[in-house]
Amino acid sequence: MQYNFDEIIDRRNTGSVKWHYFDDTIPLWVADMDFKAAKPILKAIEQVTQHGILGYTKPTAALYDSIIQWHSSRYGLLLDKQNILFSPGVVPSLALMMNVFTEVGDAVLVNDPIYTPFMTKVEQNGRTLVTSLLKEVDGKYQLDLADIEAKIIEHKVKLYLLCNPHNPGGRVWTTDEIEALLVLCKKHDVAVVSDEIHQDLTLSGHTFTPFLKLAEAAGYAHNVVSLTSMTKTFNVAGIKGSMIFAKDDALIKKISQRQQLNDEYELNLFAYTVMQSAYENGGEWLAQVLAYIENNIEITLDFLARHLPDIKVMRPEASYLIWLDCSAYAQDDQALYDKLRAAKVELNAGIRYGSEGHLKMRINVACPEALLREGLNRVYAAFSGGFKPKLSL
CATH class of the missing domain: 3.40.640.10 (Type I PLP-dependent aspartate aminotransferase-like (Major domain))
Known part of the structure; x- marks a missing residue:
């Protein structure tokens, strides 16, 4: 079974923590993926509800x-x-x-x-x-x-x-x-x-x-x-x-x-x-999603190397979360976070993870490639003063 991780699913107005915004902010923060769960899992849930006794x-x-x-x-x-x-x-x-x-x-x-x-x-x-x-x-x-x-x-x-x-x-x-x-x-x-x-x-x-x-x-x-x-x-x-x-x-x-x-x-x-x-x-879904995530990691690392080379990137060995040292672009943690939010992209503020997180950010790349690229464009806009077109969702 081939899964389509490029599909963009509108999660706004669903109670989603990740997508709680009232504007077109791209959320690349809290650790969940913007992908549908594996079909066997969804089928198992459906079978429970069809049984009718909970x-x-x-x-x-x-x-x-x-x-x-x-x-x-x-x-x-x-x-x-x-x-x-x-x-x-x-x-x-x-x-x-x-x-x-x-x-x-x-x-x-x-x-x-x-x-x-x-x-x-x-x-x-x-x-x-x-x-x-x-x-x-x-x-x-x-x-x-x-x-x-x-x-x-x-x-x-x-x-x-x-x-x-x-x-x-x-x-x-x-x-x-x-x-x-x-x-x-x-x-x-x-x-x-x-x-x-x-x-x-x-x-x-x-x-x-x-x-x-x-x-x-x-x-x-x-x-x-x-x-x-x-x-x-x-x-x-x-x-x-x-x-x-x-x-x-x-x-x-x-x-x-x-x-x-x-x-x-x-x-x-x-x-x-x-x-x-x-x-x-779930093994087949997991193998496919890991391959997709690894490609998104490479897209992110390549984008940052070409367009924001002063960001120091820690290549992950696991997960879809990447640790970024943004100290070249800010001197204050709140100002760093606010700069990205003003560009309508949200990452996790590194300072929340301890003193070593000073001027760092955590980015979540487990999303459709189109969303990721738009999010990265907004990160670039935040740090370069430029602007990128909005992605219609």
């Missing part, structure tokens, strides 16, 4: 099997049913892990820059936020292991929140990098929660390694949890649902007990349906 639902053996098969065949992560818990989303799971691994006041370490909820959930749950800046080397981020260890010792860190693949920098941490981090955390008895929601969006030439797989081999699974979801992979973020993976029985029991306190261990009927359909029949 009653209480629990995960089936077939759902568990689909999750187990997907992660085994793609990543060599061997799971059993008892290793899998469900959650409304990765962000709620991050908050849950504060209560699993730490107490109020304990120190939690994250990298900078990082996906914003990593920081906000730490602080909102009364923990002490500790950050370690990523180092930019040869145009990509690296973990500063010496700084991470120093921060762990100084602040008596109890929990490390890892983002792999990294958002917003797009790094897929190598096996060597993860193993080095694992050794360090094991040495200091620091628990690790690895957000791996972008794992399936790993791009050509890169290999994703589940943290839990290495932790189990190192005898540290009792202190490690992985979080993931089908929502980013298959562009179904509006259908809430994610998974928590752990390989230690006592840890699984502790997490489950915490979930029971707030009844946050169940998903809705459509989430279970979409999850199973995606993992059983």
Whole structure:
């Protein structure tokens, strides 16, 4: 089945977070795609509604099997049913892990820059936020292991929140990098929660390694949890649902007990349906959308190199998000954001991802090529003072 990702679908007036505007702004920001979901997923939803009864639902053996098969065949992560818990989303799971691994006041370490909820959930749950800046080397981020260890010792860190693949920098941490981090955390008895929601969006030439797989081999699974979801992979973020993976029985029991306190261990009927359909029949759609995204990444990098060469681009190794250093065009973060909005194009302000995001922006290229090119024209207009024709939607 061949999918048409060039189709422009009007998402205005649908309640879309991404397309909330009352004008012709091109949104290249929040992390969802402007592509229709895979036909098997849409068909599965249709079959549920045609059945007509939308009653209480629990995960089936077939759902568990689909999750187990997907992660085994793609990543060599061997799971059993008892290793899998469900959650409304990765962000709620991050908050849950504060209560699993730490107490109020304990120190939690994250990298900078990082996906914003990593920081906000730490602080909102009364923990002490500790950050370690990523180092930019040869145009990509690296973990500063010496700084991470120093921060762990100084602040008596109890929990490390890892983002792999990294958002917003797009790094897929190598096996060597993860193993080095694992050794360090094991040495200091620091628990690790690895957000791996972008794992399936790993791009050509890169290999994703589940943290839990290495932790189990190192005898540290009792202190490690992985979080993931089908929502980013298959562009179904509006259908809430994610998974928590752990390989230690006592840890699984502790997490489950915490979930029971707030009844946050169940998903809705459509989430279970979409999850199973995606993992059983979504592979063809995913392969095609990744090829389309990779072409859009090349279009973006080529456009910026030719027309805005002073923007420093961090080539992503996963996902459809590209990290841009726009410091040549502004001295103030708000002014930088406002300049782009005035040109009727919206990107994510880098400063929201930590101090390392100063004068940086995150651009989402998961959209039809025509929309992307118009958006890039507006970025050019913002920084050059020029104007480009509007794209009729």
